[in-house]
Amino acid sequence: MQKRPNKISRSRRKNSAQTIFTRFMLIVAFFILWIGGIGVRLVHLQINQHEWLAEQAQDQRRNQVKSKQLRGTIYDRTERALAMSVQAKSLFADPAEIEDVEGTAKKVAAVLKLKPSDVFNQLTKAKVENKRFVYLARKLDEDAAEKINDALKNTDLRKFDEPRFAGLHWKEEQKRSYPQKTLAAQVVGFSNAEDVGSAGIEQSQEGLLHGAVIKKWQDRDRLGRVYDETELEEDERELPKDVVLTISNSIQYKTEQALEAGVKASNAKSGMAIVLDPKTGEILAMANYPTFDPNRFNEVAPESLTNRAVQSMYSPGSVFKLITYAAALQENMIKPDGEIDCRKGFIEVGGHRFNDPHATKVMSYGDAFAVSSNYAAIKTALGLGKDRFYNYALEFGFGSPTGIELPAEARGQIRPPGTWFGDSLASMSIGYELNVTALQAASAYA
Template identity: 30%
Template sequence: MSNAEDPTVQTHAARSWRIWLVVVLLVLIVAGITSKLLSLYGDDQAFLRSQGDARTVRTMLIPAHRGLITDRNGEPLAVSAPVATIWADPLRTDLQHTGLSRLSHLLEIPSQSLMADLRDNRERRFMYLKRQVTPELAEAVDELDIPGIHVDREYKRYYPAGEVTTHLVGFTNVDGEGQEGLELAYNQSLRGEPGRKLVLKDRVGRTIKHIRSIQAADPGEDLQLSIDLRVQYMAYRELKAAVEVHQADSGSVVVLDTRTGEVLALVNQLSYNPNDRSNLNTSALRNRAMTDLFEPGSTIKPFTVAAAMMSGQYTRDSIVDTSPGYIRVSGATIKDFRNYGELDLTTIITKSSNVGVTKLALSMEPDAVRNLLQNVGLGRDTGTGFPGERTGVLPFLNERQRVERATMSYGYGLSTTLLQLAQAYVPLASDGIMHQATLLKQEQPPTGKRVIPPGIAPQVLEMMETVIGPRGTGRRAAVDGYRVAGKTGTVHKASGGGYAEDRYVAVFSGIAPVSNPRLAVAIMIDNPKGQEYGGGVVAAPIFSRIAAGALRLLNVPPDKWPEPAKDQVAMQ
């Protein structure tokens, strides 16, 4: 038998062929694996890394806290406190986790409601559970380690002075965006820029490693206001008490530094607590001192007298005959409280004579009074940048509009905000130099602009001082130890195309001390109810208390010393 026919040889050859086939296949497999490994570690490495990172590496925002808002002395008015937001990824949340019952207790959410929300939103990847919780509560939630439940750190705005400064400062919403006041006006600079960082997360979204910072958080810029929190507190206290005593609808107070135009205090009633707005009355949101318009009444008379002196036709000793106590102008009758007879310019202000200022206004150029009122800031924006600030109404009048010219001379037929009225009194306190009102602290003294010729404003200021004297209408505005000048105003409220007989606005605007003016204070009480409603009995006493306190707080030396008793003079 030949080898070719030998079965043993054939079997051995077949086995040898199979072995070589297996060896070749193994070599090919090893070569393929090696080639793939080389490919993975070479050409495909960047792609695979990006795919892996896309599933595990995340860019997270680093919250930036808003800038601090302070008063002129650095006292905080708005600060950012660390808080946290609890949110869920319903798709990743383990509904069987034993910590969910504890979570519902911590968040004060009924367990059934929490489970139902997670179950009903199963297809969603994001759902708020509770916002702005304390860091301690957030730590407790973190410790539960529930898949799909996450904690984000952020900031919440807090207002230490509460309702006292809220109309100026305003507030932010839950996302930290300014909604009212200076928080809204300066939102862009206050809010800052959040940072970014790379983190490694597991398959259920939990952060397991911080990789690196991409961009640091840039906190918002701080904002320093011009107000003095001590004066602000005092003004708010006095205004709130007066509104309650006189059962008024509302009220406002503005205190300005006459040297710079800085607002040292600006308060309103009604007010609200910005830290708890759950029961907020929307009518309390308005910054009435800057948004509500009213006719300023007799507080305009000093400017009519100043315009008369500026015209060159009058001096402070000029005599105006106001007999018989009224005057007819184009069919309208303008009256005084009684017949004052012949009055000099000082006594016109002292007695608040409507007839006197009417005769002055009608004897001048038609636009003389209006031009001065415009120059001292009425009828135009104060430039504070406050959201919603009103400009008021200051109409142009021609020669034939005699009634309108007459009523403007004593403060009717025009409208202003209380801030504008306080600002208008600044030139009377600074020898005719106008300093525009500002809500921000001024690092350098402003230059100012002359709006009244030199020498006239000091004379008018001395005339206004008689209003506080025993024969004046503002006796209750007196301040012990200080010379005070001012003007009362009692204005009938507009109603149904005319004026209501039993509804008033009580106004007082004053300056102290006269010898070296530092403060201009304007007060408006809207619709006081009861037996007292005039500016001299409602608003003037508020001025007295606020000016007295502010002058002491600002260390302004007295300029009025008690006169010695007669027996002491005799002994000397």
């Protein structure tokens, strides 16, 4: 007996095939739509967002760094360096890159010989405040930097720049060096940690010495290695300039040695000395005692930083008698070999008695000056009168700054005649009731 075909089975196979085909077409359609969507997105990115994407890519691989040109050099008159700048490195931390703050603090403190608690507190505070830059060590030379690199090397860390330690980096800076150490320290001065002049020539000539800030674009690969560097052009960049002083290194050294010996011999606390060329007025030496080493200015007592030759005032005493005699000579009132009777031994002016142990005889004005006679100087000043005496004192530069290119120069002090007392003219003629600087006195004598 012959069986009939199973129509139900055929129908099911047909439906199953149809279902598979439908699903396949759906998958194909999905892939077509997916690829089409990607294509549309790519076209959108390439055409509509090309510039934005290019900027984003550039920002990720490029960063701007700043550095400063080396500060100008300060020379003596023979072009021997008194102050100069050298390249240095400063170690800093980026707290955002540090996961183990405590471990980092202990390691860094051990290498830099610091207290672990201080480093830990510094890093923790910066991390809380979202700071990305914390100095750990400033202005180290190349040898010191290499030792730190070796001590902090972590071979398991994939980091291109030194040191090979998470969150630590070097910053290129400069360090001021004073090769002559204490020589002319108050004249040369020093610059601070930010390379800005803070005293002496370093301060007064800041506008010439300072180096311009240089901006550079650095392109880095994914490991942080610099493969291209471009310096930005700046039309108004000011190049640092060197400064040459009139100071002579050898004369300055001998002057400082003599000054120190004199201060110690007289049991004085301090002293200053100036050497000028009488023909040109150039300052060949300007010494102060005590002095200091600008390389270690943070350790110096504040009083040692003062340049007493230009910043301190004092009563000149008998030094000022030369001004009295010079004014009288200019007025043709006296002659060096002219005589003056000093046998009285004292003189009274305005109710004030001025004694003179040297006034015992008739002597020439030259001899009176040589023995520093009070009587002769006062008698001469009284002949000049208040106004002429005062005007000559001003012409010699007293009461006004000399104009030397050093900061904080004192003006000195000499009161106008309208404010004088009855004995003021006599007192001023022998160097009292007025104040001068050592530079003013030296300039007047030169």
